[in-house]
Amino acid sequence: MVAAPPAPTAKPLVGVLALQGDFEAHRRVLEGLRARVREVRVPDDLDGLDGLVIPGGESTTMTLGIEREGLAEPLRRLAGVAGAGESDSAGPAGIPFLGSCAGLIMLDREHLSIMDMRAKRNAFGRQLRSFEADVAVKGLVGGPLRGIFIRAPWIAEHGPGVEILAEVDGHPVAARHDHITAVAFHTELGPDDRLHRLFLADVLASAGLAGADDVLEDRPGMGAAREDVARRDAPGGGIASAG
Numbered sequence: 001m002v003a004a005p006p007a008p009t010a011k012p013l014v015g016v017l018a019l020q021g022d023f024e025a026h027r028r029v030l031e032g033l034r035a036r037v038r039e040v041r042v043p044d045d046l047d048g049l050d051g052l053v054i055p056g057g058e059s060t061t062m063t064l065g066i067e068r069e070g071l072a073e074p075l076r077r078l079a080g081v082a083g084a085g086e087s088d089s090a091g092p093a094g095i096p097f098l099g100s101c102a103g104l105i106m107l108d109r110e111h112l113s114i115m116d117m118r119a120k121r122n123a124f125g126r127q128l129r130s131f132e133a134d135v136a137v138k139g140l141v142g143g144p145l146r147g148i149f150i151r152a153p154w155i156a157e158h159g160p161g162v163e164i165l166a167e168v169d170g171h172p173v174a175a176r177h178d179h180i181t182a183v184a185f186h187t188e189l190g191p192d193d194r195l196h197r198l199f200l201a202d203v204l205a206s207a208g209l210a211g212a213d214d215v216l217e218d219r220p221g222m223g224a225a226r227e228d229v230a231r232r233d234a235p236g237g238g239i240a241s242a243g
């Protein structure tokens with residue numbers, strides 16, 4: 001990606017996969033943070049994006065939609081994962097992705113294989129379909145996030161490149177692999193937009209746009225997160241290119 005010259009007024013263009021699920025809630029949060037948002041339904045919608053959100057919903061339905069529209073390989077390429085049959089030579093780094101709930105499932109080895117982990121669906125049991133919990137997320141300042149868990153997955157297993165950012169009852173519910181972040185819960189349904197701010201700071205930094213500090217500093221206490229973002233922005237080894 002060609003980095004645009006830093007311009008304080010430049011707004012990043014963030015795609016939200018809109019085949020099914022709670023994409024409108026993500027759209028509202030991102031637009032509230034002054035990002036431009038494009039709903040993604042077909043491969044052409046991926047052109048020129050600076051970041052991508054895969055929302056919560058139903059992973060089986062989303063999988064069918066991705067197959068129907070031929071989105072799997074374009075999504076993997078956008079994330080920086082080499083396509084099947086291609087050499088694993090390091091390509092250009094992908095753009096930041098954020099997956100929530102079913103989005104976490106879509107990122108795992110058994111779905112888009114963008115993140116080196118395996119999700120367990122409906123992991124908290126069917127009886128306990130929905131609950132809220134305060135989740136302490138590594139790298140997020142200002143206290144725990146209120147996580148809304150709706151038939152949520154957890155991360156059952158992961159490779160060494162995946163950093164676990166939060167756990168509930170000893171089970172990983174948030175993780176990061178370079179520029180890919182996955183959370184098992186929803187924050188887009190509540191008033192706390194800090195997770196989206198961190199994501200947007202990543203998006204701005206990776207697109208070479210100014211404004212990452214502003215997006216973090218709008219909320220009191222967010223300034224301290226800057227160092228963390230700057231550190232994570234250092235060139236990484238590329239995400240897993242599992243086949």
Ligand code: GLN
Pocket residue numbers: 055056057058059060100101102103105121122150151152153
């Ligand atoms: N249980 C759903 C699935 O397996 C995920 C639920 C959600 O996204 N809130 O796809």
